[in-house]
Amino acid sequence: MTPRWRIWAIGGLIVAVVAAAIYFPILRRRVRRAARQQQQSEEQARRELTQPIVVNPGDPRVKTTLFWGSDTNDSTLVPVTVELPLSKDPVLRSKQVLNTLLAGPVDAELRTLPPDAVLLAFYLLPDGTAVADFSEALATSIPSGIASEQLAVNSIARTLEANVPQVQRLKILIHGQEMETLAGHLDLTEAFVVNTKLAQPPPSSAANAPATVPPALTAGHRPAN
């Protein structure tokens, strides 16, 4: 390399170093700002999801029965009655009672659902089948086991049964997806019976159902069809 080219090369390198020294702090600031914005948007999304259902001041305060764990027997549920302003609309009412159930009792030991689980969506079909879509935490944070998973589903089903008579069956989704089990044990492929008195059998008998249709399973008591 001739001396002339060496000078050019050194000069070019100096320019690149100076440019990098100027640009690097700017880039760093941009990255920090982007991270802050992402964090804020995640927090905002979480707040939106966990935000309690807006309560209409005109809604009457009614006695609401919620089913949490028993302090004497960890495999049974105990009804707890509280007064809540509840909507008459069955979907809003279901969201209100389920969010209260998710918020948990005063004694955290009596929880049946993970504290970080969130109700993402709730739908009520004309035939009385409710579809409750929970965040992934319901499946990942729940204590794994037959008894604990059944207790969680029973607390949801019985709370709906006690407060929303229009709900006859309950289908549970996790993050919008149908799961085979809740946390490795409890079957989530079909709907659970919520209202044992009102739940109607399907139009066609079970014997005539296609062989590939999975059976309806219950929250420990009765199948949906």
Add this chain to the structure above:
Amino acid sequence: MLLGVGNIFQLRARSISLLFCLILTGFALVSLALTPSEAQQPIPSAVSPANASAISPQVPQGGAAGSAPSTFGAQTQQTGLNIVVLDPAHGGTDPGARGTGGIRESEIVLDFAIQVRHALEQEGFQVVQTRQGNEDPSFDDRSALANAQRGAVFVTLHISSTGLPGTARVFVNSDLPSAIGSNGLIPWDRAQAPFLGLSKKLGDLVQGLLAQRFKGSPDAVQTASVRQLRTTAAPAIAVEISSVTVNDRAELDRMAPGVADAIAHGIAAFKPSYVVPNTTGALR
């Protein structure tokens, strides 16, 4: 060119003999094609939900939930209980319940299975395990292994992450609608339905023995929508031991002989109740 009568007869005889040869060859080909599939049928791996969305297994005569036995009334033939299909739950990438001390359900149940197997063999039962090591067969694969047996019961072993440590619970599947069609086949997804009565009987026997050995355990079997039990066409129970939350794994290990003894004696006591019609067992 004219053909004589003799030539015509000769041609006809050749045609008939050729036709006869063709028919014989056809029969030979058909019988060769059928033989391997018939031989494969008793092999458990041949029974999978993919090719058997409906099954016609042994349907129990007894049991409160067995509403379909009349379908098979004409085919009744007693079959004894000889086989126990033992299912150590989870495995592979699925560790099941995990304790803070690093206890993994999938490992503990495998150790329990060894002792249960030994106790059952001492009672004279043949034991088939759904997994021997750290594999994770699907729910349907485990059920398929059980559904391929004749004269079998199914026991799935679990360790919970809740409950009073040192206790044990037995579960049977929640009620399922009986779904035997006019063709006598049971949908794969409801295979447990006709066996619920017998499952409850077996569960009560095992739970009673567990309650004697482990204070604080319930006296009667409980129901739950257990995925593994639903597709099993045999009397089937889930035994769940509490729990992975113990500080020392030795606490669980000490329970293993008692659990094994209760399961083996419970199944032995159940054996006289196990009367099922012997059906064709055809799968489709």
